Amino acid sequence: MTTSLSPFVRIRRDLHRIPEPGFQEFKTQAYLLNYIATLPQDRLEVRKWRTGILVKVKGTAPKRTLGYRADMDGLPIAEETNYDFHSEHPGFMHACGHDLHMAIGLGVLTSIAERPLADDFVIAFQPAEEGPGGALPMLQSEEFRQWRPDQIVALHIAPEYKVGTIATRPGLLFANTSELFIDLRGKGGHAAFPHLANDMVVAAAHLLTQLQTIVSRNLDPLDSAVITVGKIEGGTKQNIIAETSRLEGTIRTFSADTMKLVKSRIEAVVAGIEASFGCAASIDYGANYHQVFNDERLTREFMDWLSARPDIRAVECRPAMTGEDFGYMLADIPGFMFWLGVDTPYGLHHAKIEPAEEAIDLAIRTVSDYFRWKSEQP
Numbered sequence: 001m002t003t004s005l006s007p008f009v010r011i012r013r014d015l016h017r018i019p020e021p022g023f024q025e026f027k028t029q030a031y032l033l034n035y036i037a038t039l040p041q042d043r044l045e046v047r048k049w050r051t052g053i054l055v056k057v058k059g060t061a062p063k064r065t066l067g068y069r070a071d072m073d074g075l076p077i078a079e080e081t082n083y084d085f086h087s088e089h090p091g092f093m094h095a096c097g098h099d100l101h102m103a104i105g106l107g108v109l110t111s112i113a114e115r116p117l118a119d120d121f122v123i124a125f126q127p128a129e130e131g132p133g134g135a136l137p138m139l140q141s142e143e144f145r146q147w148r149p150d151q152i153v154a155l156h157i158a159p160e161y162k163v164g165t166i167a168t169r170p171g172l173l174f175a176n177t178s179e180l181f182i183d184l185r186g187k188g189g190h191a192a193f194p195h196l197a198n199d200m201v202v203a204a205a206h207l208l209t210q211l212q213t214i215v216s217r218n219l220d221p222l223d224s225a226v227i228t229v230g231k232i233e234g235g236t237k238q239n240i241i242a243e244t245s246r247l248e249g250t251i252r253t254f255s256a257d258t259m260k261l262v263k264s265r266i267e268a269v270v271a272g273i274e275a276s277f278g279c280a281a282s283i284d285y286g287a288n289y290h291q292v293f294n295d296e297r298l299t300r301e302f303m304d305w306l307s308a309r310p311d312i313r314a315v316e317c318r319p320a321m322t323g324e325d326f327g328y329m330l331a332d333i334p335g336f337m338f339w340l341g342v343d344t345p346y347g348l349h350h351a352k353i354e355p356a357e358e359a360i361d362l363a364i365r366t367v368s369d370y371f372r373w374k375s376e377q378p
């Protein structure tokens with residue numbers, strides 16, 4: 001027996017096939033625009049912003065503007081799922097759920113375009129969440145500023161929760177983040193003559209180990225931080241001493257002060273590597289994201305509202321070391337982010353992640369109903 005797929009599950013599968021890196025979401029943008037063109041247009045206004053899209057649905061008796069954000073980019077991961085709607089872009093995958101986020105966004109937009117709210121509604125399809133960060137420049141753009149919502153909401157899929165669970169918390173939800181790129185330059189040479197060269201693979205190995213001591217030895221044990229080096233490059237061939245090496249990573253902290261402390265320790269450790277290995281080093285912090293800090297009142301109100309729904313289990317969760325550039329929007333506009341359970345054994349950024357698609361229609365119903373309810377409040 002074949003069961004027919006919901007239109008938004010189909011959309012998610014279409015989007016899953018075309019993951020694109022940040023600010024290169026050209027096919028994704030075209031796909032979303034094509035779909036948006038099929039909606040009732042009488043109250044709709046559509047704007048492109050770089051590879052993103054803003055859509056406004058005029059309310060019937062607006063007192064304010066309610067906002068929703070869905071991110072669009074994929075990740076440089078070679079997919080290993082069992083899907084028959086596998087990524088068609090080799091080496092790229094929607095492994096952080098942005099395909100679901102966009103499908104849910106289109107579902108919410110469809111519901112509101114077909115049956116407008118009393119309030120105005122703006123949805124932002126935002127590029128480049130995984131980097132270099134689309135939220136801040138979108139927030140600062142003229143296109144967004146003219147339609148700036150009075151409240152904004154976003155969700156993120158959560159592999160560890162069952163479908164039907166929504167988890168969030170008032171206050172801090174996600175960490176401050178900073179990317180980390182460290183380049184080391186020494187002197188290359190023949191593998192047989194190490195005394196005539198200056199080996200940057202060995203320097204990188206020492207640096208990697210010393211970086212691990214920052215969280216364990218420099219931070220108050222009651223504070224929290226993460227330094228993850230996700231990629232190391234160095235050298236060209238097994239019998240050539242490497243002239244250069246590069247470490248790429250990310251830093252996560254719950255406070256801005258701890259971020260400063262971690263960065264100053266990284267700089268000291270890198271200066272030590274320069275001195276002890278006689279090499280040159282440079283540090284680039286890449287993209288930095290503001291922590292995701294949920295508005296206390298709106299989040300409590302949302303959780304209370306959820307608790308009356310028989311289809312949802314509302315959970316107050318702990319903060320996580322995940323980063324999200326939606327934090328910039330929440331620093332400027334009251335609102336909140338929440339986790340949506342998608343029940344899969346593989347975590348975010350894993351090549352085998354297969355989020356449960358039943359969560360898509362559930363999220364569309366919940367988010368649309370929430371905006372309908374909110375729009376009827378004084």
Ligand SMILES: CC(=O)N[C@@H](CCC[C@H](N)C(=O)O)C(=O)O
Pocket residue numbers: 096129130131156177178179249250251287289321322323324325348
């Ligand atoms: C939800 C999620 O997984 N977000 C990413 C954000 C990455 C920010 C930046 N590229 C970095 O690596 O610091 C995450 O890795 O938490």
